[in-house]
Amino acid sequence: MGRPPCCDKEGVKKGPWTPEEDIILVSYIQEHGPGNWRAVPTNTGLLRCSKSCRLRWTNYLRPGIKRGNFTDHEEKMIIHLQALLGNRWAAIASYLPQRTDNDIKNYWNTYLKKKLNKQAQLQTDLDGHDQPRDHGFSSSHHSMSRGQWERRLQTDIRMAKQALSEALSPDKYSKSPDDIHHDNDDDQDLMMIKPSSSTGPCPKPEARTSSSSSTSIYASSTENIARLLKSWMRNNSSKRSGKSSSSTLTQSTSLSNVGNDSASSEGTPSTTTANNKNNSKNNNNNNGIDLSEAFESLFGFESFESSNNSEFSQSNMSPEASLFQDESKPDLGGQLPFSLLEKWLFDESISTQGKEQLSDMILDENANFF
DNA sequence: AATGGATACAACCGCAACGAA
DNA sequence: TTTCGTTGCGGTTGTATCCAT
Incomplete structure (x- = not known):
C-alpha cells in the first residue's frame, strides 16, 4: 500500500521537548482538548510529528501524572x-x-x-x-x-x-x-x-469537552510543566556553571520569548540565569519563582509551589482533570x-x-x- | 578530579487495531 | 468489503545522571 509515514522525516524535530514546546502544546490542548493529533503540529507550528505530540501529552503533560517513587x-x-x-x-x-x-x-x-x-x-x-x-x-x-x-x-x-x-x-x-x-x-x-x-478508542474529545473548558482543567498539567521547568532551570544552571551547550541556550532564548509574549516580561528566566553564572543556587530559586509567575499568568492558576511536592497527588486534581485523565487513559x-x-x-x-x-x-x- | 559502568527515563519506531468513507 | 487515516501499544534506543573506582 505504501502508506506514508505519520510525519515527514524531514523538518520534524526530534529529541527532548523544550519547555517552550510544552507550553505551546498545553496551550493548544487547553483550547481544543486532546485528540486530533494530526492537526496539532499544523495548528501549533510545532515541528513535531503528531505521534510525538500525543506521546508527550500522555506520558508527561497530561494532568494527574505521578512520577517517580513507586510505592x-x-x-x-x-x-x-x-x-x-x-x-x-x-x-x-x-x-x-x-x-x-x-x-x-x-x-x-x-x-x-x-x-x-x-x-x-x-x-x-x-x-x-x-x-x-x-x-x-x-x-x-x-x-x-x-x-x-x-x-x-x-x-x-x-x-x-x-x-x-x-x-x-x-x-x-x-x-x-x-x-x-x-x-x-x-x-x-x-x-x-x-x-x-x-x-x-476513547470517544473523541470534542464530543466530551467543550471548547470553553475551564483553565483549571489544565492546572495540574501546567504544574507538570512548571515542575519540569524548575528542574530544567536547575539543570541548566548547573550545566552552565560547568559547560554550556547550544541547545540549552536555544531553550533559554525560546523560553524567554514565551515569557515576553504571554507573561510578565520582568527578568526572564534565561537572562537571569545567563547573567549570573556564579550564583546558580540562588538563581534556581529565582528562576523557579519567575517561571511560576509566568505560568500563573499564562494559565491562570495559583500555588505554583504545590508543584514542588515530590509527587503530584491525584487528589489535587479537579474533577475536570480527572476527566482528562480518563480520557487519556481509556x-x-x-x-x-x-x-x-x-x-x-x-x-x-x-x-x-x-x-x-x-x-x-x-x-x-x-x-x-x- | 577523571573515568567508565550502571541506572533511570524520555522519546522514537514500527506494527496493529480501529473507524470512517 | 476494501482502503486509508488515525491512534494506541510495546519494544527499543539515546542520553543524562549517578556512583564506584
Whole structure:
C-alpha cells in the first residue's frame, strides 16, 4: 500500500521537548482538548510529528501524572499484574491511574525485573535446586515435571477466570478499604469501575469537552510543566556553571520569548540565569519563582509551589482533570474493577496456597489466556 | 578530579487495531 | 468489503545522571 509515514522525516524535530514546546502544546490542548493529533503540529507550528505530540501529552503533560517513587503498593500491583497480564503495560497502567504505561514499563525493565530476578536467584540458591518461587522469571516449569506444570497452569487459569468473572459482575463491586487512590474524588472511582469502552478508542474529545473548558482543567498539567521547568532551570544552571551547550541556550532564548509574549516580561528566566553564572543556587530559586509567575499568568492558576511536592497527588486534581485523565487513559475492555482486582491481589484472607499459585504464575505462558 | 559502568527515563519506531468513507 | 487515516501499544534506543573506582 505504501502508506506514508505519520510525519515527514524531514523538518520534524526530534529529541527532548523544550519547555517552550510544552507550553505551546498545553496551550493548544487547553483550547481544543486532546485528540486530533494530526492537526496539532499544523495548528501549533510545532515541528513535531503528531505521534510525538500525543506521546508527550500522555506520558508527561497530561494532568494527574505521578512520577517517580513507586510505592510498595504500586510495586506489588505491578508485579502481580505483570504476572497476570504479561507485558501489557497499558492494561497494567489502567489499574494505576496516576502512572503511565511508559513509566511502568521503564520501572519494570530497569528495576523490578532485576529485583525479582535477584530474588528468584536468591531463592534458588537457598532452596538448592528447588524451583524459584518468584514470578515466573526463570524457567521454573522446566524444573518440574510437565504434568505438574500443566496442573499448576490449569489452577492458575481457573483462578484467573474465577477472579475475572467475579470482578466483572457489577453488583459485586465494593470499594476496597485501602484503595490506593484514596482520594476524595468519587468521580475518579466511578471512572475506574465504569464499563469501559474497552479496547476501542476513547470517544473523541470534542464530543466530551467543550471548547470553553475551564483553565483549571489544565492546572495540574501546567504544574507538570512548571515542575519540569524548575528542574530544567536547575539543570541548566548547573550545566552552565560547568559547560554550556547550544541547545540549552536555544531553550533559554525560546523560553524567554514565551515569557515576553504571554507573561510578565520582568527578568526572564534565561537572562537571569545567563547573567549570573556564579550564583546558580540562588538563581534556581529565582528562576523557579519567575517561571511560576509566568505560568500563573499564562494559565491562570495559583500555588505554583504545590508543584514542588515530590509527587503530584491525584487528589489535587479537579474533577475536570480527572476527566482528562480518563480520557487519556481509556479503560480496557472487560477489565477488572480496580479495587476488586486489588482486593483479589492483596486480600490477606486469600489462602496461602492461592497466593503462591498466583505469584507462581508463569508470565508468558499465561499472558494470553484472557 | 577523571573515568567508565550502571541506572533511570524520555522519546522514537514500527506494527496493529480501529473507524470512517 | 476494501482502503486509508488515525491512534494506541510495546519494544527499543539515546542520553543524562549517578556512583564506584
